[in-house]
């Protein structure tokens with residue numbers, strides 16, 4: 001996994017609430033056995049018409065937001081299925097950060113496994129960033145994970161919270177499995193103990 | 202004396218392998234269920250890193266999402282990508298030595314139906330699957346939840362998951378349900394009340410007389426949709442009904458081990474006075490047969506109501522409601538029972554079990570579906586299908602005009618050829634009414650099997666109580 005570095009990028013506004021994983025990546029694209037290449041299909045049904053032409057109104061089809069790397073989204077972003085294809089598609093499109101008032105649990109977890117940063121902020125701050133994002137491509141927003149800050153194009157600095165372990169993994173590009181395997185001895189002794197107490201499990 | 206604990210606390214405590222200072226835990230996983238859609242990249246990751254499956258005997262795989270459900274499926278899968286995905290699972294199961302139920306096996310079916318049916322899911326276990334509806338298994342008092350593909354890989358390699366504990370939420374359904382009201386109406390009504398984000402950050406324990414009165418099938422329906430309320434998992438404390446259901450299943454313990462298991466399972470309940478961070482109480486008698494009108498599972502209304510208007514909502518929900526009404530092609534003020542449907546789908550991990558088919562057959566017995574309607578019943582597993590044939594339910598469905606399919610996810614998410622066309626309106630017993638879920642432009646109304654059967658007869662959304 002790549003290390004998560006400080007960057008500034010274009011933020012796209014997506015104020016709709018309950019953007020679900022079927023919207024982010026419809027099921028016809030779940031048939032892949034690879035992780036890559038899903039970016040062109042991100043938001044497929046909102047982004048393309050039945051003939052595969054771009055729908056001009058959709059935010060990521062607008063010139064200002066084609067290069068967006070940040071999404072400012074409505075409540076409960078990523079609800080629905082567990083498909084990791086959702087963060088894969090966003091990440092392949094170039095999105096590194098999603099900001100919302102709330103996220104669905106599994107989507108939120110999945111982001112971290114793919115070097116993406118979901119940020120939860122109170123409504124007023126999301127509103128402020130949403131307004132900023134509406135200004136288009138000139139409004140670059142800076143994300144600094146080390147300091148846990150978002151700096152709007154007007155220079156407003158917003159502080160965000162993040163679980164320290166997740167922050168550490170993102171900043172260092174750490175692989176969870178490698179970390180867990182270092183605890184193999186604890187897993188062995190748990191298995192021995194639990195196997196005796198609950199042999200049917 | 203130790204502080205009183207919730208059911209969730211107890212199962213959690215019994216599975217912590219390691220706890221870091223910040224509360225991040227390594228949680229041991231007893232059962233890992235795998236299907237073809239969310240696993241190929243995980244197995245690929247193992248191969249690339251030269252890793253193996255740590256506990257293949259605790260890992261069970263079954264293809265369900267992509268499989269055709271037409272009677273001629275032995276001829277193979279036409280769609281190349283779907284075929285490759287199923288073949289990849291065949292190969293991965295074989296290479297890594299995990300339990301497997303291939304398409305040709307009578308025990309094949311939707312992973313969340315197969316797990317309990319085969320006795321893989323037992324009380325007090327931790328159960329995960331790369332699928333959000335893993336919540337279903339909570340009906341057994343097992344801590345069960347969906348995970349992403351990276352976590353699938355993590356569990357394959359380590360039999361553990363990195364987790365932080367959720368908060369405790371209690372959803373109590375008191376008293377008795379009224380006639381015509383089912384487990385599906387309970388679970389939809391709860392989401393209608395809490396919203397799709399109401400459970401975010403929580404594990405829900407469902408309790409109360411109306412929950413105790415449900416069969417195991419009904420309890421699975423309730424827990425299945427915990428995820429639609431945003432919760433990490435849903436739980437119901439195990440009781441005699443649970444033990445009865447598990448007893449004798451192929452992978453349930455036997456003999457002295459069974460006795461020891463039951464003794465342990467009997468300790469799995471929430472202690473008197475245990476703390477819940479959030480409590481919701483609904484009177485069973487206040488729950489009506491419900492349907493969804495919009496494109497979020499929280500868009501729930503009693504069948505006797507009318508289509509709402511966007512002005513009935515506030516905040517971000519106003520635009521969402523406008524969008525839903527337009528997508529669904531509905532006019533506010535319209536009676537729900539005036540909404541005509543094109544298709545009926547009975548099946549899915551929410552309502553594809555034998556009791557669901559019995560409930561539908563009860564309504565359909567001796568009746569015909571509305572002329573021109575497309576209607577299909579897709580049993581949740583090959584064994585459910587066989588039992589329905591034995592009980593004569595299949596004949597009732599066929600005589601009524603339903604297609605009687607083979608087991609799989611089918612039109613619940615339309616990854617196989619079972620799809621809605623743009624504008625096609627469906628009465629469905631599945632769990633998601635998202636835009637495009639059942640096919641691009643398709644319109645889904647969620648409801649119970651009995652309500653879907655009633656709709657099949659009249660060709661419009663219907664109050665099942667009028668047919669009882």
Ligand code: SF4
Nearest residue numbers: 334549550610613614
């Ligand atoms: S039946 Fe539907 S919800 Fe259940 S596992 Fe299959 S696709 Fe998912």
